[in-house]
Amino acid sequence: MKKLVRMFGALLLVSSAVFAADNSIYINQIGSTSEIDIKQDGSANKLYGVGDSAGTAAIFSGSSQDIDIRQIGSNNLLGIDVQSDVDQGLGIELTYIITGSNSVASIDINGDGGSVAANNKIDIQQTGDYSDLIFDLLGSGNDLTASTTGGTLNDLTFDIDADDLNTVIAVSGGGGNKTTMTLGTDSSTVNYTASGASNELTLTQSGTGGVSGHNFDLDITGSSNELTVTQSGNAMYDTDVNITGSTNTWTIIQEQ
Numbered sequence: 001m002k003k004l005v006r007m008f009g010a011l012l013l014v015s016s017a018v019f020a021a022d023n024s025i026y027i028n029q030i031g032s033t034s035e036i037d038i039k040q041d042g043s044a045n046k047l048y049g050v051g052d053s054a055g056t057a058a059i060f061s062g063s064s065q066d067i068d069i070r071q072i073g074s075n076n077l078l079g080i081d082v083q084s085d086v087d088q089g090l091g092i093e094l095t096y097i098i099t100g101s102n103s104v105a106s107i108d109i110n111g112d113g114g115s116v117a118a119n120n121k122i123d124i125q126q127t128g129d130y131s132d133l134i135f136d137l138l139g140s141g142n143d144l145t146a147s148t149t150g151g152t153l154n155d156l157t158f159d160i161d162a163d164d165l166n167t168v169i170a171v172s173g174g175g176g177n178k179t180t181m182t183l184g185t186d187s188s189t190v191n192y193t194a195s196g197a198s199n200e201l202t203l204t205q206s207g208t209g210g211v212s213g214h215n216f217d218l219d220i221t222g223s224s225n226e227l228t229v230t231q232s233g234n235a236m237y238d239t240d241v242n243i244t245g246s247t248n249t250w251t252i253i254q255e256q
Helices: none
Strands: 003-008 024-026 028-030 034-041 046-048 058-061 065-073 078-083 092-099 104-108 119-129 131-141 142-149 156-161 166-171 179-183 188-193 199-207 216-220 229-232 238-242 250-254
Touching: 034 046, 065 078, 065 104, 078 092, 092 104, 142 156, 156 166, 166 179, 179 188, 179 229, 188 199, 199 216, 216 229, 229 238, 238 250
Parallel strands: 003 034, 024 046, 028 058, 034 065, 046 078, 058 078, 065 092, 078 104, 092 119, 104 131, 119 142, 131 156, 142 166, 156 179, 166 188, 179 199, 188 216, 199 229, 216 238, 229 250
Antiparallel strands: none
């Protein structure tokens, strides 16, 4: 049976009152084939688990979940833990859109090692202000798309342990930028594009690169730049770098 949950506006679950300046959502969801849409528009924003703290993540537990979370403006805070154990078919389809203000998000998909989900589809879009994301993923056959635009601090940090991974990262139009990826994967592709401002990428891949393993692609046009890439064992490295201007600093190590 399909479960549909839609939440809009200033909504406070597990509380006795709702305040205009505190549109908090506390979630502990259990069940498969769920469709969950959450939108927080303005003011203090917050999405965590019951307990209301940065150390208490909102739980989404179950297979084949479709989760859409949007935080628009104001203080923003997100902490979610998605748990799924799908071996075939669609695991988790997650869309996270953050538009402006103080941001800070933590997304964990089976990162605790309790389950391993296959065929997850992740779409992350950050726009403006203090954006900061920590993303953990354990599973195989994943598509990950992430972008950050609109200036200010930007930041994307990925810790991914997944085979057959397709990753597209687009950073554009100013801000502190910074993308750090640790990919313990086989048969992965990473396509990274940046346009301006401070830039900075640290990519580490490891594992079995043989038979269409390691791959990396980068295209930066300008600003401070700084690139560190390490692709490790069992051959099949592939790095394609195209940087046009600004300060530049490269370190690329590919080793057997």
